[in-house]
């Protein structure tokens with residue numbers, strides 16, 4: 248096959264254009280078998296396009312995709328036998344009931360009538376849909392529909408499962424349910440490629456992640472590796488009065504021994520600090536502020552989150568656009584607000 | 589993480605039965621035909637409306653225009669005109685069903701569930717074949733209702749049950765051909781809303797420029813030729829022959845052999861449209 252045998256998904260130089268829009272621009276991806284790969288990227292980055300090409304729904308203009316040992320362009324039928332897909336929008340029949348949906352998909356996967364019915368019942372049970380099994384899927388809530396969709400993509404226990412934003416719009420409990428199901432599958436040996444807007448989701452589920460922007464991978468690695476690219480821990484102080492910003496920055500500079508950054512909008516000052524010195528620095532800053540008579544509304548040591556990674560890597564164009572609106576903000580983007588803006 | 593009851597999937601998932609491509613195609617088609625028929629039963633507004641239109645046509649043409657057209661056209665009585673008219677109404681119903689088929693396909697193609705079908709190890713052509721099969725099944729009650737309506741207004745078949753059944757068979761064959769026209773238009777349509785705009789301007793002249801209401805001999809020369817060669821005319825006249833209803837015999841070979849012409853036209857339409865539709869469908873949204 249010419250590819251490393253223990254890669255469940257490998258994409259090399261995928262290119263895809265829709266008219267003048269270049270959705271994928273030489274995308275490379277390698278997912279070792281039995282692992283979870285998270286695909287992160289802003290809206291329009293090309294995540295769905297990548298998933299659709301790997302799941303044989305679309306053809307790449309150039310490049311090569313090998314999924315579960317088969318070339319997605321040349322042997323799509325073989326690939327389809329080994330994959331499951333939960334697309335960005337729930338792909339179930341709205342008029343059929345939940346059970347009818349699962350039986351139909353099982354029959355179309357090649358199961359006999361009796362086996363298909365049994366499989367449908369198993370899946371309904373597993374995704375907590377037995378009570379709603381006789382209702383049309385069109386009348387399910389968003390979360391139930393997503394679970395039904397996920398159940399449908401597991402009909403044949405796929406070797407590779409593609410999940411395109413599987414928990415968008417789910418409440419925390421449903422989201423936990425989906426996460427648990429994914430972990431169970433991975434425990435049983437399934438390889439998962441997951442796109443998401445929720446960095447927490449990637450952080451929890453994915454072994455490795457790739458950040459894509461404008462159709463190409465701009466960073467790839469474990470969550471720790473990615474976080475280390477945006478620097479280490481920082482001490483953050485939010486002051487009550489804007490006038491206190493400068494004196495607070497002086498305190499931070501003295502205690503941490505590093506150059507602090509000021510964000511006037513948030514009234515926040517933050518300075519990098521070595522991991523070993525975190526607590527000493529924090530105590531020092533509290534004392535220093537107190538001694539200077541400065542009032543803080545929030546003080547803390549912050550580790551970089553994937554939000555920082557995400558915004559640090561993909562925020563450039565966004566920041567440029569925003570730059571026109573508020574020119575005075577040189578500070579790193581505020582974290583903990585998610586990528587959605 | 590809970591030690592959930594979600595058993596090791598590898599152990600629970602059944603293996604798909606093996607089977608030839610052909611067996612898979614038939615079984616997938618059967619499963620999807622059932623899906624389409626379930627849709628028709630659970631949201632019956634569209635199929636019922638589809639039934640209503642030809643019924644209205646029968647009443648409209650049979651009674652409102654019947655007297656005028658009888659005087660101008662066949663030179664016979666309104667009753668004779670209605671006998672002449674009925675086979676045309678059957679065929680018109682089959683012809684206009686293209687809109688329902690094309691609309692159904694265009695809607696289906698737009699649905700998210702299509703993505704799932706396409707990512708599954710099934711025959712993509714089964715999706716189209718199932719649409720054709722389901723619409724063929726839907727044609728049965730449509731024809732039955734039209735026949736009942738015809739009997740009510742004094743139309744009847746005169747050559748016995750076997751020939752009448754053969755006529756119904758011919759109508760179904762023609763409808764089968766029309767399903768493939770509809771499927772092709774459905775996969776070509778850029779979106780479901782334009783389907784009606786495509787179908788009606790095509791179907792209307794085809795219907796009028798045929799032997800449906802008027803014998804070609806009464807049309808201007810060029811239009812008469814077109815009407816004579818129109819596949820719709822062949823099917824209508826073949827139905828007239830089999831039902832034993834009056835028809836105006838023309839002076840060309842085509843007009844004299846409506847039955848072979850109807851079979852040939854239907855076969856040709858299927859052979860042309862089905863492969864084109866399947867090809868187009870496979871390439872959709874790539």
Ligand SMILES: Nc1ncnc2c1ncn2[C@@H]1O[C@H](COP(=O)(O)OP(=O)(O)OP(=O)(O)O)[C@@H](O)[C@H]1O
Pocket residue numbers: 265268269270288289290291292293294295296297335
């Ligand atoms: N069918 C299509 N026709 C034309 N352009 C498309 C089509 N699908 C996607 N695009 C364009 O391709 C680019 C990538 O889209 P894609 O859906 O892959 O992004 P995404 O990362 O999944 O975004 P999101 O987070 O919003 O789901 C976008 O610019 C989008 O507008």
Ligand SMILES: [Mg+2]
Pocket residue numbers: 294295296335411
């Ligand atoms: Mg997407």
